Amino acid sequence: MKTRILARIGMLGLTYLMALLASFLVHIAPAHAEYGDVVINNYSDAAGMRPVVFPHWFHRVRFRCKVCHADLGFKFQAGGNQIDMVKIIDGQYCGACHNGEIAWSVENCNLCHSGKPGTKTQVHESTIQKLIQPAAAAPKK
Ligand code: HEC
Ligand code: HEC
Ligand code: HEC
Known part of the structure; x- marks a missing residue:
């Protein structure tokens, strides 16, 4: 149970990072x-x-x-x-x-x-x- 929650938080973190990266890419896009x-x-x-x-x-x-x-x-x-x-x-x-x-x-x-x-x-x-x-x-x- 605990590991599942941790994995879930990990996923959320990853999603957040990807969104951050995407917004960064928008700004540096040609x-x-x-x-x-x-x-x-x-x-x-x-x-x-x-x-x-x-x-x-x-x-x-x-x-x-x-x-x-x-x-x-x-x-x-x-x-x-x-x-x-x-x-x-x-x-x-x-x-x-x-x-x-x-x-x-x-x-x-x-x-x-x-x-x-x-x-x-x-x-x-x-x-x-x-x-x-x-x-x-x-x-x-
Ligand atoms: C928020 C938007 C914005 C930012 C940020 C911006 N400009 Fe401008 N700039 C404009 C607009 C709009 C014009 C008018 C464009 C035209 O008619 O050619 C302009 C015109 C100019 C011009 C020609 C007219 C003049 O004032 O001599 C120069 C040179 C210029 N910008 C340099 C810069 C430099 C250097 C920077 C960064 C330090 C900068 N601009 C940042 C929007 C911006
Ligand atoms: C954040 C500021 C901003 C907002 C909000 C905004 N406009 Fe504009 N609009 C501009 C600028 C800047 C230009 C270009 C002016 C220039 O080149 O000097 C422009 C140009 C236009 C033009 C002229 C385009 C052409 O054919 O030459 C029209 C029409 C227009 N806007 C309609 C609207 C309408 C309708 C709305 C609301 C639904 C709206 N704008 C909202 C900033 C804005
Ligand atoms: C009424 C307020 C207002 C005016 C006037 C205005 N802007 Fe903006 N603009 C904003 C806001 C708010 C954002 C979003 C900022 C953010 O994402 O942090 C923005 C974002 C932008 C972006 C980035 C768009 C993107 O895809 O991220 C550009 C380019 C820009 N503005 C250019 C201009 C230029 C050029 C003018 C003048 C001709 C202008 N703005 C006038 C409020 C304004």
Whole structure:
């Protein structure tokens, strides 16, 4: 009985570790984009930084639209906000939350500047990219 409980705790520990590892992997995963992500690249490429990939859905499930589009003043337009690092560090735009309190802070350059260099400002509207896997071989008849 006791060993069974211990084994169970061991399993839980393992599950926890795996979840921790998975969340870690999410953070170090290479840049990818999913449907609805906004690429912001008014200045980044020109300044030698990778373009910013803003995961809209990730934020939309956590905050109401009005938090960003009314209270924080984000205009409804990809690239329409002239965001720069001075404003962010000053607590505007992304910096209203990415300040080490509501969300991780501005030092994590690569978490925001994660796009492929040269990707233009846009709303990423493809789902095909992630859903369809190229067929290995033609089906046999
Ligand atoms: C919370 C997200 C976020 C983080 C973290 C972040 N940035 Fe930015 N950064 C942005 C956004 C959004 C823009 C505007 C992108 C554009 O229009 O090209 C930007 C623009 C820039 C620009 C071009 C405009 C300017 O201010 O000169 C530079 C350079 C830059 N970031 C450097 C950095 C460096 C270096 C770090 C880490 C110390 C960093 N960023 C961290 C979101 C972030
Ligand atoms: C955490 C902040 C945040 C929340 C919450 C949020 N948005 Fe956004 N939204 C943004 C940012 C950032 C952009 C891109 C602005 C830029 O590129 O300067 C954007 C862009 C947009 C755009 C313009 C896309 C285009 O075609 O150019 C629309 C429309 C939009 N949001 C709708 C919504 C709606 C509807 C909700 C609620 C369901 C919502 N947003 C919630 C931050 C947010
Ligand atoms: C209203 C608050 C708020 C604003 C504004 C905001 N974020 Fe976030 N963001 C968050 C929170 C909360 C998280 C989750 C932090 C965590 O997991 O610890 C997050 C996570 C992220 C992530 C990681 C997503 C993932 O898959 O883990 C990125 C990238 C990001 N934000 C970029 C941005 C950029 C770029 C902007 C500005 C254009 C921005 N955020 C504006 C609150 C905000």
